[in-house]
Amino acid sequence: MDHATHTHAKAPQGKGPQGADPTRIERLCIERGLKMTGQRRLIARVLSEAEDHPDVEELYRRAIALDSKVSIATVYRTVRLLEEKGILERRDFGGGRSRYDPADRGHHHHLIDVDTGTVIEFEDEEHERLVQSIAARYGFTLVQQRLELFGKKAPAPAPAPEAKRRPGTATKKDGG
Structure with a gap:
């Protein structure tokens, strides 16, 4: 894919x-x-x-x-x-x-970020096979298709906070 x-x-x-x-x-x-x-x-x-x-x-x-x-x-x-x-x-x-x-x-699709307006062009062979299969199931031969997906980009996961250390205690990093 x-x-x-x-x-x-x-x-x-x-x-x-x-x-x-x-x-x-x-x-x-x-x-x-x-x-x-x-x-x-x-x-x-x-x-x-x-x-x-x-x-x-x-x-x-x-x-x-x-x-x-x-x-x-x-x-x-x-x-x-x-x-x-x-x-x-x-x-x-x-x-x-x-x-x-x-x-x-050439044939491609679009993924649009609704927050920023960023447009990503993509091709997807699995999608193409699925679309052809659906068309054939209903007796159609496709002459044109357009896929525009609108979404919001998932935020990047926040880095895990470092564990707070009580003064005088050792951590694994310290060798303890």
Whole structure:
């Protein structure tokens, strides 16, 4: 059973928003016939380099750090377009904001800490077998599935307090 946290390798840095080395999201945009303006290239780059699930406002913060001319409206329009083209998937992890996950990241699930908003991506072979078995039992062939688990991380156990020693008594550590 594989319970490892799914991590993502960072996309190559490329040669800037107008550069010759397109990001993976930019390549998907081109494959789907989207015109790639400089600002769309920049947003595609920010999305490709994201190792988390940013919302539009976080994407905007990251984009303006690279190009102060990008507007929040452009980020909203671009994200909506990328979602319509199947390049991004919208996620609702709570907190009232949609967050985005590139559709090409492959099949994975999410475990969300409701206290901190931390999102852990994971894959689990046992879960996959169970889901396929349930679908088959009811005569279904799965075409899509999504699992988002919401929980609270268990606190780390507190260290055991050291036993208080009365003056003049020996402990095992002291040789007594």
